[in-house]
Amino acid sequence: xxxxLGSLTGSPWIYAMVALSxxxxxxxxxxxxxxxxxxxxTAAAAGSAATGRVPDVMALILCATTASVLGDLAAYxxxxxxxxRLDRAIARSRRLTTAQERLGxxxxxxxGALVVLAxxxxxxxxxxxxxxGTAHRRAxxxxxxxxxxxxxxxxxxxxxGYFGAHWLGATWLATGVSVAALFGAGAAAAxxxxxxxxxxxxxx
Numbered sequence: 001x002x003x004x005l006g007s008l009t010g011s012p013w014i015y016a017m018v019a020l021s022x023x024x025x026x027x028x029x030x031x032x033x034x035x036x037x038x039x040x041x042t043a044a045a046a047g048s049a050a051t052g053r054v055p056d057v058m059a060l061i062l063c064a065t066t067a068s069v070l071g072d073l074a075a076y077x078x079x080x081x082x083x084x085r086l087d088r089a090i091a092r093s094r095r096l097t098t099a100q101e102r103l104g105x106x107x108x109x110x111x112g113a114l115v116v117l118a119x120x121x122x123x124x125x126x127x128x129x130x131x132x133g134t135a136h137r138r139a140x141x142x143x144x145x146x147x148x149x150x151x152x153x154x155x156x157x158x159x160x161g162y163f164g165a166h167w168l169g170a171t172w173l174a175t176g177v178s179v180a181a182l183f184g185a186g187a188a189a190a191x192x193x194x195x196x197x198x199x200x201x202x203x204x
Contacts, residue, residue, distance in 0.1 A: 014040050015063045022067035022154075026075045029123040034157050037064050038178045041161025057162055061154045068119070068150030069143070072129045076142060079133025112145030119149035120156075120189035157182055 018037055025031035037060065044056045118124030132142045160178035168174035 038161035045165035064154035075129035
C-alpha cells in the first residue's frame with residue numbers, strides 16, 4: 001500500500017485526499033487526517049530517497065496547512081453567523097462559558113498559544129474554531145493563530161512520517177511509531193489545556 005501511495009504522492013490526487021480530510025475533520029474530528037498526512041509523508045520519503053526530490057514533502061505541508069486554515073475559517077464563520085442555538089448551548093454550560101472567556105482573553109492579549117495547542121488536542125481545533133465564532137472574535141485576531149496552528153501541526157505530522165521513514169524504513173512500523181508520536185503530542189496538549197482545580201470548581 002505504501003508503494004501505491006508513494007506513486008500517488010507525485011500526482012494531485014494525494015493532495016486532494018489530504019486536503020479534503022484535513023478540511024472536514026474540523027466538523028468530524030474522528031476523520032484520521034493526521035494518519036493520512038503521516039502515511040503520505042512516509043510514502044513521499046520513500047520516493048525522495050530514490051529520486052532525491054523533496055518538493056513533494058513541502059507541497060504536502062502547504063496543502064495540509066491551507067486545508068486546516070480553511071476548515072477553521074468555515075467553522076468560525078458558521079458559528080459567527082448562525083450562533084444563536086450554539087450561544088444558548090454554551091450559556092447552559094459553565095465549562096464551555098469558561099473556555100470561551102479564556103479563549104477570548106487569550107486572543108485579545110495576542111496570546112494565541114491556546115489555539116496552537118488546541119490544534120494538537122483531540123477535537124480541540126473544532127472547539128476553538130466554534131467558540132471563536134460564537135464569541136464574535138475578530139477574524140484578524142483568530143486567523144493568524146489558526147494559520148500558525150495549522151502550519152505547526154502540518155509540519156510536525158509530515159516530519160514524523162518523513163524522518164520516521166528515513167530512520168525506520170518506509171514500513172508500517174515507521175508509520176505506526178509516527179502515528180503514536182502524533183497521538184502522544186495530542187495527549188500532551190490535552191493535559192496542558194486541562195482545567196485547573198480552581199477552574200473546574202468554578203465550572204460546576
